[in-house]
Amino acid sequence: LSGPPPGFRIRVAGSDWEFPCGAEDSVLRAMERGGVRSIAIGCRGGGCGFCRVHVDAGDYRTGRMSVLHVDEGARSEGYALACRLYPLSDLVLSPARITGR
Amino acid sequence: MAITGVLRAGFVQIRVLDIEVALKHYVDRIGLDLVGREADGRVYLKGWDEFDRHSIILREADAPGMDVMGFKVAAAKDLDSFKRRISEAGVAVDEVSAGEQPGVGRRIGFTIPTGHRIELFAEIEQSRTAPPTANPDVWPEEPRGMRATRFDHILLYGPDIPAVTRFFTEILDFAVTERVDAPDATIAVWLSCATKAHDIAFVQHAEPKFHHVSFFLESWHDVGHAADLISRYDISLDVGPTRHGITRGQTIYFFDPSGNRNEVFSGGYIFYPDNPTRVWGVEQLGRGIFYYEKELNDRFLGVVT
Numbered sequence: 001l002s003g004p005p006p007g008f009r010i011r012v013a014g015s016d017w018e019f020p021c022g023a024e025d026s027v028l029r030a031m032e033r034g035g036v037r038s039i040a041i042g043c044r045g046g047g048c049g050f051c052r053v054h055v056d057a058g059d060y061r062t063g064r065m066s067v068l069h070v071d072e073g074a075r076s077e078g079y080a081l082a083c084r085l086y087p088l089s090d091l092v093l094s095p096a097r098i099t100g101r
Numbered sequence: 102m103a104i105t106g107v108l109r110a111g112f113v114q115i116r117v118l119d120i121e122v123a124l125k126h127y128v129d130r131i132g133l134d135l136v137g138r139e140a141d142g143r144v145y146l147k148g149w150d151e152f153d154r155h156s157i158i159l160r161e162a163d164a165p166g167m168d169v170m171g172f173k174v175a176a177a178k179d180l181d182s183f184k185r186r187i188s189e190a191g192v193a194v195d196e197v198s199a200g201e202q203p204g205v206g207r208r209i210g211f212t213i214p215t216g217h218r219i220e221l222f223a224e225i226e227q228s229r230t231a232p233p234t235a236n237p238d239v240w241p242e243e244p245r246g247m248r249a250t251r252f253d254h255i256l257l258y259g260p261d262i263p264a265v266t267r268f269f270t271e272i273l274d275f276a277v278t279e280r281v282d283a284p285d286a287t288i289a290v291w292l293s294c295a296t297k298a299h300d301i302a303f304v305q306h307a308e309p310k311f312h313h314v315s316f317f318l319e320s321w322h323d324v325g326h327a328a329d330l331i332s333r334y335d336i337s338l339d340v341g342p343t344r345h346g347i348t349r350g351q352t353i354y355f356f357d358p359s360g361n362r363n364e365v366f367s368g369g370y371i372f373y374p375d376n377p378t379r380v381w382g383v384e385q386l387g388r389g390i391f392y393y394e395k396e397l398n399d400r401f402l403g404v405v406t
Binding site for chain 2: 041
């Protein structure tokens with residue numbers, strides 16, 4: 001074993017999708033870089049809600065997100081936008097995009 | 102003056118999640134000039150080729166999107182005549198005092214059928230960094246970043262395209278340059294108040310939303326330069342470089358750091374008020390929006406703020 005670890009492991013629940021993500025990378029960016037397309041890619045800026053997910057397991061922090069898509073209540077229940085989601089451990093996610101907004 | 106009434110797109114106020122991050126994007130990357138920051142938090146910007154004091158206003162908020170777009174009219178008396186015509190159509194008109202935005206005179210405001218707020222104003226100070234007029238150089242200082250010359254237009258999503266079209270044509274004297282017809286209704290419309298292919302456009306949607314704010318570039322080569330900057334600085338790309346069938350603009354779309362869609366474009370045609378409307382069938386919408394790809398994508402259609 002040598003070299004730095006590739007980052008935390010991000011797994012999408014109910015699928016075989018898994019990709020590495022560094023602590024400074026957003027989960028969505030890491031997913032795009034890894035060629036995975038299991039979460040919808042929208043604005044990548046916390047504004048549109050396309051990449052809304054529920055974090056089923058793991059520790060994380062979030063950046064600024066539109067309250068139209070993740071309000072305080074949803075945030076406390078584990079919802080986040082993947083473009084503003086930064087892992088502090090391995091994570092298990094479920095896509096949770098709300099369509100029709 | 103041959104153009105009367107509404108002259109042009111004047112300003113748009115956009116909500117951003119983080120004002121400092123937004124400023125880096127709009128000033129360093131798109132190339133707008135910072136005009137001033139006010140005590141209420143609003144930040145005022147302009148394109149290098151604009152004479153008016155400001156055209157883009159950023160406001161930090163907990164959700165991105167558009168607060169208001171303002172059109173400049175030719176004279177103060179136009180504000181009174183438009184106020185009367187809008188009121189007679191049964192739409193409430195409110196007044197915003199001179200100075201509420203620095204350097205801007207009295208405004209009138211109202212809600213259009215799509216649910217968005219639009220304002221009209223007649224007076225705005227000229228910029229201290231306006232393009233020179235005496236034996237002028239081609240620009241006051243060499244343009245930065247994407248070299249955006251001006252705020253050009255916006256596209257909004259909202260309900261009742263026929264009603265908003267009637268509002269703009271019958272009350273504000275705009276012309277329809279292009280439209281997209283589904284078998285049972287018009288679902289998108291491009292509207293001009295002067296000689297641009299569009300000053301504002303609307304696409305059918307259940308709720309009032311903001312699709313994009315657009316900035317004009319001098320050339321197709323500048324669109325390529327913008328694409329280089331988008332990759333170099335890892336700006337969130339939406340689609341392009343490509344070309345529109347509708348308006349014929351050469352274009353690239355990307356997102357600001359809060360998820361508001363931006364466009365920079367060049368080209369397009371000159372429109373005169375006696376020109377006929379170009380009409381697209383909805384089955385040709387892909388070719389109309391993206392002339393080269395000939396198909397739309399979920400992100401361009403679905404991401405709005």
